[in-house]
Amino acid sequence: MVFILSLQIYYMWKGGKLLDKKCEEKWDYIQNTLKAKIHLENTFQLDEIRLVAGVDLAYWSDQKANYGVCCIQVLDYTSKKVIEQAEYAGEVEVPYISGYLAFRELPFILKAAEKLKTSPDLYMFDGNGYLHSRHMGIATQASFDLGKPTIGIAKTYLKIGNNTDFTMPENKAGAYTDIVIDGEVYGRALRTRTDVKPVFVSGGNWIDLHTAVKITMHFVEKESRLPVTTRYADLATHEARRRYQK
DNA sequence: GCGACAG
DNA sequence: ATCTTGTCGC
Numbered sequence: 001m002v003f004i005l006s007l008q009i010y011y012m013w014k015g016g017k018l019l020d021k022k023c024e025e026k027w028d029y030i031q032n033t034l035k036a037k038i039h040l041e042n043t044f045q046l047d048e049i050r051l052v053a054g055v056d057l058a059y060w061s062d063q064k065a066n067y068g069v070c071c072i073q074v075l076d077y078t079s080k081k082v083i084e085q086a087e088y089a090g091e092v093e094v095p096y097i098s099g100y101l102a103f104r105e106l107p108f109i110l111k112a113a114e115k116l117k118t119s120p121d122l123y124m125f126d127g128n129g130y131l132h133s134r135h136m137g138i139a140t141q142a143s144f145d146l147g148k149p150t151i152g153i154a155k156t157y158l159k160i161g162n163n164t165d166f167t168m169p170e171n172k173a174g175a176y177t178d179i180v181i182d183g184e185v186y187g188r189a190l191r192t193r194t195d196v197k198p199v200f201v202s203g204g205n206w207i208d209l210h211t212a213v214k215i216t217m218h219f220v221e222k223e224s225r226l227p228v229t230t231r232y233a234d235l236a237t238h239e240a241r242r243r244y245q246k
Numbered sequence: 247g248c249g250a251c252a253g
Numbered sequence: 254a255t256c257t258t259g260t261c262g263c
Binding site for chain 1 (some may be wrong): 250
């Protein structure tokens, strides 16, 4: 049922109808329907996690159209080595609208995920999960199609409403503050390393916030404030774009 | 008209 | 996201 609802994304994508009132209402409907199924508790044991995927996209354009490429990097949890990678490139027909990122990027993500031969136990995204006006950031929305636990990691803060700023965590690796809105914890501002801006971690689905932060920190290396999962995916999209532009 | 605005 | 040089610091 959930899966069928999400397929409506494809109709909107294929049709290329952008942000008219009907389209926006459909997007609202999908998010509002799916959010009832969010389950922010672990559906796994941490020691069962073997393969973790990082997902990211890059964009470019020519005189004809706009294009995007999605890269997925699958890493082994303990060795942090890349086990597999997949990518999908194509024309982008959906604009970026804050709050509706999934409708722009999810079609690419699902196409790339189809190409994987391995089955990641968990996916990590650039962007939010539960930290969203409808608790339906891209990490959460993607979970319903991928059928796997997800984590959202955003590089900048998305305000949910008025007076919903976050408290800056102390300047120490691993330090965090809860992002609480109307008494509810939406996510965490996490200082992944000292002397870097915090990232914003929220559960996507089928994972609790504590575990999401723990896994995020597990993959943070010296080279980046982002976990290497999404960092490698980011680098892969840049490399892929250079390839496609020739 | 003005400000806000994950990627 | 993307367009882009230098520059400060380890």
